[in-house]
């Protein structure tokens with residue numbers, strides 16, 4: 085089943101993420117797909133807030149580290165595959181299964197390693213459909 089959501093600005097994307105967090109529990113994996121500036125990190129910020137992170141301003145694209153962990157009621161692991169050369173093996177080396185055993189994993193640029201992701205997972209695609217408009221397509225990959 086596929087759901088669609090149209091976001092008209094960054095606040096709506098954040099708010100969508102905050103609500104979407106209600107569907108997540110330990111072991112949840114969310115694959116975020118979409119171009120540069122599509123709003124993946126904005127969405128992660130909303131999800132983190134929804135999961136109870138104290139200060140969502142600490143959420144940014146992990147640049148110098150491969151994975152960022154946010155302390156929360158349940159740990160959030162935020163990964164960005166943009167700079168990874170071999171995302172599949174690197175994800176395994178990072179301890180993806182261990183992370184899923186403890187918390188929620190949110191992966192930006194997940195399309196780069198989709199065949200390596202353990203099923204089931206949530207896929208959220210963000211597409212530019214205007215200056216500030218984004219089309220979100222949410223599906224469950226079994």
Ligand SMILES: Nc1ncnc2c1ncn2[C@@H]1O[C@H](COP(=O)(O)OP(=O)(O)OP(=O)(O)O)[C@@H](O)[C@H]1O
Pocket residue numbers: 091092093094095096097118119120121122123124125126127145192215216217218
């Ligand atoms: N509807 C919208 N949803 C999300 N972001 C929006 C929207 N409209 C405008 N923006 C702007 O687009 C940018 C999205 O940046 P963000 O870092 O979230 O993208 P990203 O997909 O994580 O990019 P990257 O691939 O570089 O990590 C922000 O500057 C934000 O203000």
Ligand SMILES: [Mg+2]
Pocket residue numbers: 124125126144145192
């Ligand atoms: Mg980002």
